[in-house]
Amino acid sequence: MLSYRNVSKHYADGTNALTDVTLELNPGEFCVFLGHSGAGKSTLLRMANGLVTPSSGSVNVDGETLSSSNLKQVCQKISMIHQEYNLSGRSTVATNVMSGALADVNFLMAQLGWFPRQIREKCCELLELVGLEEKHLHRRARSLSGGQQQRVGIARSLILDPKIILADEPISSLDPSSSIEIMTLLQSLAVNTGRLVLCSLHQVEMAKNFADRVVGIESGRVVFDVKPEDLDDNVLSLIYENYNPSRADNLDENTQVENLITSKVV
Amino acid sequence: MNRNTHDDRTRNASEWDNPPPFGFRAVLVFIIIFALMTFSAKNIELDKAVSLSVEAGSYLFGTADHSQVIYGGKKIAQSMFPPVLSETTEVSRIENFDPNKTPLFSKIKSIEQLTTSIDPETLEIRQSKTAVQVLYNPIGYLTHVVKKMLETIEMAVWATILATIISMPLAYFSAANYTENKIAYTSARAIVSFLRAVPELISAMFLVLMFGFGPVAGVLALAFHAAGFLGKFYAEDIENTEKGPQDALKAVGVSKLKRLRYAVLPNVLPQYIAYNMYILDRNIRMATVVGIVGAGGIGQELKGRYDMFDYGHVMTILLLIFLTVYALDQVSSKLRSKLI
Numbered sequence: 112m113l114s115y116r117n118v119s120k121h122y123a124d125g126t127n128a129l130t131d132v133t134l135e136l137n138p139g140e141f142c143v144f145l146g147h148s149g150a151g152k153s154t155l156l157r158m159a160n161g162l163v164t165p166s167s168g169s170v171n172v173d174g175e176t177l178s179s180s181n182l183k184q185v186c187q188k189i190s191m192i193h194q195e196y197n198l199s200g201r202s203t204v205a206t207n208v209m210s211g212a213l214a215d216v217n218f219l220m221a222q223l224g225w226f227p228r229q230i231r232e233k234c235c236e237l238l239e240l241v242g243l244e245e246k247h248l249h250r251r252a253r254s255l256s257g258g259q260q261q262r263v264g265i266a267r268s269l270i271l272d273p274k275i276i277l278a279d280e281p282i283s284s285l286d287p288s289s290s291i292e293i294m295t296l297l298q299s300l301a302v303n304t305g306r307l308v309l310c311s312l313h314q315v316e317m318a319k320n321f322a323d324r325v326v327g328i329e330s331g332r333v334v335f336d337v338k339p340e341d342l343d344d345n346v347l348s349l350i351y352e353n354y355n356p357s358r359a360d361n362l363d364e365n366t367q368v369e370n371l372i373t374s375k376v377v
Numbered sequence: 378m379n380r381n382t383h384d385d386r387t388r389n390a391s392e393w394d395n396p397p398p399f400g401f402r403a404v405l406v407f408i409i410i411f412a413l414m415t416f417s418a419k420n421i422e423l424d425k426a427v428s429l430s431v432e433a434g435s436y437l438f439g440t441a442d443h444s445q446v447i448y449g450g451k452k453i454a455q456s457m458f459p460p461v462l463s464e465t466t467e468v469s470r471i472e473n474f475d476p477n478k479t480p481l482f483s484k485i486k487s488i489e490q491l492t493t494s495i496d497p498e499t500l501e502i503r504q505s506k507t508a509v510q511v512l513y514n515p516i517g518y519l520t521h522v523v524k525k526m527l528e529t530i531e532m533a534v535w536a537t538i539l540a541t542i543i544s545m546p547l548a549y550f551s552a553a554n555y556t557e558n559k560i561a562y563t564s565a566r567a568i569v570s571f572l573r574a575v576p577e578l579i580s581a582m583f584l585v586l587m588f589g590f591g592p593v594a595g596v597l598a599l600a601f602h603a604a605g606f607l608g609k610f611y612a613e614d615i616e617n618t619e620k621g622p623q624d625a626l627k628a629v630g631v632s633k634l635k636r637l638r639y640a641v642l643p644n645v646l647p648q649y650i651a652y653n654m655y656i657l658d659r660n661i662r663m664a665t666v667v668g669i670v671g672a673g674g675i676g677q678e679l680k681g682r683y684d685m686f687d688y689g690h691v692m693t694i695l696l697l698i699f700l701t702v703y704a705l706d707q708v709s710s711k712l713r714s715k716l717i
Contacts, residue, residue, distance in 0.1 A: 160628050186630035197621035201643040210639045213631040221635050264625075271629065 112138045112307050113159055113275055118168035120154055120331070128154040129331040131168070136309065136324075138274070141301035143318040144311040146328035146350050152311035155328065156277045159309065160189045173274060187214055190268035192297075194280040196260040200253030204243070204263050207252050208234045211267035230270065237266040241296060258289030265296060276300060278310040282317065290314070294321040315347060453688070460696055461689035464517025468510040483514035518693060522678065526697050529674035532592050533660035536599030537653060543604035544569075548611030555615060555633055569612070572605030581667040592673030599663055603656045610652045614645040647713065654709035658702060665698055 113136040120129040129151045136142055144152040157163040158170050161182045170177040172185050190211065198207045209226045212233075216226060226234075238248065241262040247255065252263060261281060268276055278297060282290035298321045301308040312318050318325050319339045327335040327350045334349040418424065429446050436444035468474050468485065476485060490509045495502055514520070550556045550565030581598035588594045615637070622640035631639075642649075668676015675694055682690040 162624070162628055183630040186628065189629075191625065191628040193621060193625055195621050197625035199622040199640050199643045200619075201646065202639070206639070206643075210626060210631070211629055213626060213635045213639060214629055216635075218632075218634070222638055267625070268629075 112136060112173055113309070114171045115155070115158070116169050116171065118155075118158060118165040118170060120151075120158070120163060121166045127331050128163075129158075129165075132331075132333055133168075134326065134333065134336070136307055138307050139301055139305045140324055141298050141308045141322050142310070142324040142326060143322035144309070144326050144328055145313075145315065145318055146311075147313070150328045150350070151331040152328050153279050154331075156191075156279050156309060156311055159275065159277055160186050160191060183214070187271055188273055189275045189277060190271065190273040192261070192264050192268050192276065192278040192281045194283045196252075196257075196264045196284075198252040198260055198263055198267075201251055203249050204238065204252055204255070205231075205234055205248045207263055208237060208266045208270060211270040215271065233270055234266070237269050238263075240269075241266045242292070256289075257285050258292060261285060261289070261293050262296070265293070265300075269300075273306065275307045275309065278308065280311050280313065283313065290317065297321070315342070315351075318342065456686075456688040457692040459689065460693040461687070462517075462519040462693060463513065463515045464521065465511050465513050466517075468512055471512065474512075479512060480514055480517070480520075482516060483512055486511055486513045518690065522675065522694055522697055525675040525678050525694075526701055528592060529664045529668070529676070530661060530701065532596050532664045532674050533599065533657055536596045536603060536660045536664070537657045539596065539600035540603035540607050540656060541653060543600065544607035544611055547604065547608035548615060549637070551608060551612035552615040555637065565608075565612075569605050569608040572601050573609065574605070575602065577602045577663050577667050578670060581672040582670050585671050590671040590673070595664060595667040595672030595674055595676075598667050598672060599660045602663075603660060607652060607656060611645075611649065614648055615641055618644050650713055651709075654705075654712070658705050658709070661701060661705065662698070665694075 115132050115134045118129055118132050119127070121127050132151075132155060144155060146152050154163050158165055159172065159177075161177055173188055175181055175185055177185055199210070202210070206224070209230050212226070212230045213221055216230070220226070235245075235248070238244075243259065243262055243266070247259065252260060255263065261284075264281075276297070281297070282293050285293060294317050297308050297310060300306050301323075310322070319342055322339050325335075325337055325339055325342055326333055327337075327346065329350045335346050337346060429444075432441055433444045433446040435441035436447050479485065487508050487510055489506045491504060492507050493502060493504050547565050547569050550561045551569055553562065556562045556565070577598045580601055581594055584594035584597050588597070618641050622644070623636050626636045626640050664674045665676040665679060668674040668678070669680045671677060675698065679691060679694045682688075682694065
């Protein structure tokens with residue numbers, strides 16, 4: 112469904128964001144990219160929908176090699192969930208969700224804010240699917256909590272019925288309980304609807320519990336590609352130099368941060 | 378950026394750069410600017426303004442015998458107050474006058490008028506008192522000025538609407554993140570700067586020559602100048618608004634104009650409303666100025682009365698302009714608080 116063939120990305124300032132990455136990803140998979148900040152996870156994700164163009168190599172989506180000529184058509188098969196939700200804060204929840212379908216809406220109708228009935232109906236169905244209620248429909252997006260805003264982002268990503276969902280650190284700005292809810296939702300999208308869900312994360316425990324494939328990225332290279340049950344300390348040490356499983360296991364994120372601060376001060 | 382972070386981490390905290398907010402160079406620049414401004418102040422007679430103001434203060438506290446400023450102020454106040462609200466017109470000068478159909482509150486009065494005539498035989502100048510019938514309307518002049526003010530508001534509203542329409546495409550092409558074509562970008566920026574650089578009064582003078590006396594020239598003059606401002610403000614907001622929502626729509630293949638409508642416009646709307654209300658407010662004030670060169674509105678009335686030394690009438694006009702601008706300010710703040 113999605114394949115990266117020997118892709119590399121070099122920026123003008125000399126940074127090598129990705130080096131010779133080859134990956135084959137299949138429908139129904141919930142694949143997590145693990146790695147620290149700047150490792151190249153987001154670059155790899157954003158290459159799938161053309162937001163980043165590879166310096167060399169190619170990206171193949173559903174049998175088509177991504178190029179500037181077919182980018183618009185291919186983009187409609189792929190949707191994206193963002194770390195900071197990227198909603199238009201002053202617009203309503205409904206408008207934000209329906210804006211995901213703008214590529215399919217006539218220009219004049221779009222300018223008038225007049226969405227076709229099937230899009231309006233689908234917007235309601237999707238909001239229900241992600242666990243929001245009718246009362247949220249006409250609220251301004253910025254008035255919702257972080258978790259609710261991310262649900263709106265997910266509903267928006269689903270409105271064009273994409274085959275691939277890219278989630279760029281979708282739980283980085285959320286509390287642990289909202290994070291679990293969002294990960295459960297993403298997992299169900301892969302398992303129940305057969306979509307390919309690609310997600311970049313920092314949270315090892317989340318990857319272990321929800322993903323069915325984990326790809327480790329370090330300095331722009333894929334350093335492991337394993338099932339979550341094979342994600343042992345040795346494998347993780349390939350991406351996290353000082354990974355200490357005894358501290359990370361069974362602790363929530365906040366406790367980990369507290370421990371980290373305490374150890375630094377001592 | 379990563380390299381910098383790495384360097385900072387390897388240096389001891391005592392070696393880190395944390396300079397004060399300004400240094401010797403900034404102080405030097407400030408002293409040079411201060412010296413230049415002092416020289417410039419003398420050129421525009423600010424020293425005269427200060428000495429006359431001090432003299433006026435001394436006069437008010439009884440330590441000076443004379444003050445040019447206070448004397449001038451008194452003369453203005455005496456000639457401008459009370460503001461004129463009424464209007465008296467000789468009945469004989471009113472076309473098709475019907476005594477049964479007089480305006481509201483008005484009444485017909487008979488007044489004695491001093492008339493001067495020359496005897497054709499003796500060439501002697503004679504003065505005689507004759508009774509003249511006049512129509513006295515206690516709010517006649519106020520009604521006339523209110524009508525002129527309404528015309529001025531209409532001019533300002535139309536000028537603001539036209540300015541918004543003209544500035545929208547200019548803003549799109551002046552926003553670097555939406556216009557990649559360098560020629561289009563540079564041309565739009567140049568047009569916006571040109572429109573802003575030509576004052577309303579100057580363009581009104583030319584437009585009066587092209588369109589004749591009346592409000593059209595005024596509306597166009599105000600619209601062109603305001604379009605220069607709005608085009609610049611709109612473009613800057615488009616460039617500086619949050620990138621996230623735009624990226625989200627770009628990622629699913631949404632075109633630029635649709636992104637502008639859904640990811641930019643909702644977020645910049647409160648600022649746009651504020652700009653437009655300011656431009657409307659400014660257009661009302663400036664509509665009075667462009668009237669001076671014959672471009673319609675209350676300005677034409679103001680100029681006419683000022684030239685005839687009717688300062689009481691001028692005061693009525695100024696008060697009405699103030700009340701209109703104040704009312705608009707109230708409406709504008711209510712509208713903003715509702716929309717934000």
